[in-house]
Amino acid sequence: MEVIKGGSILSPQGFRAGFSRCGIKTAQGKPDVALILSDTPAAGAGVFTTNRFAAAPVQWDRSVLPSDEMRAVVVNSGNANACTGEKGMRNARETAGLVAELVGCRAEQVAVSSTGIIGHQLPMDRLLAGVRAAHAALSRDEAAARGAEQAIMTTDTCPKACAVEGEIEGRAFRIGGMTKGAGMIAPNMATMLAFITADVHIPAGRLSEILASAAELTFNRITVDGDSSTNDTVLALASGASGAVVPEVGPGREAFEQALSHVMRDLSLQIVRDGEGATKLVEVKVEGARTAEAAETVARAVAESQLVKCAIHGGDPNWGRILCAAGYCGVELEPLKVELKIGGVTVFKDGLPTGADAAAAVAGPEVKVHLNLGVGRAAATVWTCDLSKQYIEINAEYHT
């Protein structure tokens, strides 16, 4: 598997992209509508927020996916179409309906995503005009992919994309993706969204299964502030245009799984690096746990501890706060067996601090926290960022 430098959602064959500026996100004319079209019916699958206030587009997508006949995904930023009641549902359906009319398919073959302010109805006149403009602009040019990446941004400071090439039985295939996030759920500019394209041939059910597993270890393992939004969505479309077929089992499936996981991990880490106010990427790896669930619980508790995140922001290798978070998460621990390394430096072992200085290990832009619980063989990794004054500024000074 190889990474495609400068790759995008258009690296795989069989897709076109378009974008437009319809004035929902800002009056200043930044791109805010993106359209991804598969030239032929594609396998489509999604992974969605578990938030009980799931937004209208999420409800729409859940009702149409997985499907072997998906044609398009339409996305707007600036308005999340969440907490918008029945009218919000009609608006999501109408948006899908317009795309269907333009490309010549049924509304159920079109997925919809929205991100932005909660509780406001979409300005449909502007949105539908934007969808028409994005459709008119559909292309395979790199510029179309870059525009689409910008059109889905909210508080992100940079666009986020990734693509790889793999091989199944001698046939090359590609997977591309783009994402936005910046604060897990930024203020009301909620939501993590990710869109994946692939040119393999795969049944939608299988794609759905592989996508869910990959999301579990990538997008579901990152945390900026622990909040998960009303709109979180990962959508994948597989066109089949490369001729490579993903089999039910065996090395071909593994090659696809590995490539998809790579793209999704890369996109996830781009989100964390661009977390609101973030200055450091923090990897929390827990090993030696009795179960994978226990390892994940401990890793998540450490990664979500405000005190740990503040310490790392301040360049302080504060082992006490890390152990404290591990200690209160409810997982049974044996303190005498726990070993903690920060950036490779063992700071706690045999129930006592070692006295080793790990200050250099938290000084840089990437910090590794490795905790070995010493009671089993299960492991889990969670990624997070530090917590800075700028996070408070962004989130306290943003008004509804």
Add this chain to the structure above:
Amino acid sequence: MEVIKGGSILSPQGFRAGFSRCGIKTAQGKPDVALILSDTPAAGAGVFTTNRFAAAPVQWDRSVLPSDEMRAVVVNSGNANACTGEKGMRNARETAGLVAELVGCRAEQVAVSSTGIIGHQLPMDRLLAGVRAAHAALSRDEAAARGAEQAIMTTDTCPKACAVEGEIEGRAFRIGGMTKGAGMIAPNMATMLAFITADVHIPAGRLSEILASAAELTFNRITVDGDSSTNDTVLALASGASGAVVPEVGPGREAFEQALSHVMRDLSLQIVRDGEGATKLVEVKVEGARTAEAAETVARAVAESQLVKCAIHGGDPNWGRILCAAGYCGVELEPLKVELKIGGVTVFKDGLPTGADAAAAVAGPEVKVHLNLGVGRAAATVWTCDLSKQYIEINAEYHT
């Protein structure tokens, strides 16, 4: 039941207090050792942290409580005696032993508490000298109680005390208490500690039971940053000196429960008001839930959401973030039945924002968030504070 203005741990009869400056917390001679003595054997009970890295004094106290023969509690600030291994345990035992020798009882009749930096051994010479000085200073003067309140402080900006008077079958009784907290777990200056005195007569088992229930609805319902420390402790001593007896059931027990809950709630809210960087006290009340557990889960999710706490800090009645937190906590919700009030203003109902302006309701120092889930009759309240840049400053710039 009446609140005793300026009341303290010495409001109840049968207790003396002492304090000293032994130089563990600061070289500048702030009080850092406190001693509470019951003149006769008292009922003693405790509620402790569930953190797996429970500190040595917590382990000691768990081994001696509940007991009908407690005589004293000795506390130091500046060093938590946590993550200190076998030597830490010996030091806790030795501290209890010295108090026992001074007052003429067994070490098992003395509880020990510590708060401060984690992972350093106690400087025993200084501590034991401080314990002797605190014992020599034992008194019923108000100054002794005030000194003890200061001796347990770490990053607290003010001492915290409360006392009430109640009546059982015509006999007056009193309950007093002091606490420290300031950041749930402040940096390494970890820990919430609370010490309660009462002059009722009550078996230790009954006291333990009532204390645990009261803690569930008071100290366990406050959150500053969601972190719970290695040293969290609530200790209660009942001297019996008033002659009032707490019966197993009936109005007498209820009078005691009510008075104890009042003191504990008052102390808890003092901690939240003094939360690190806090400028507002936030009450999150959830009603209309199917179960008390569901109500508490939703209330806690809202109270622990960084985004909600930032919004309130910024004076923003951001209903979207509150609903979002309720939506992701795992409790089954029916969005159309949920009603949200901020400071009495209904901002969300029937699945839609009402458009009402609640800005005034979040402008002051006390903010009330009331969420009715509309599916049952269970309720729960959690208290928290806002999240400010000062919190980050305190916690990022504090070094081990």
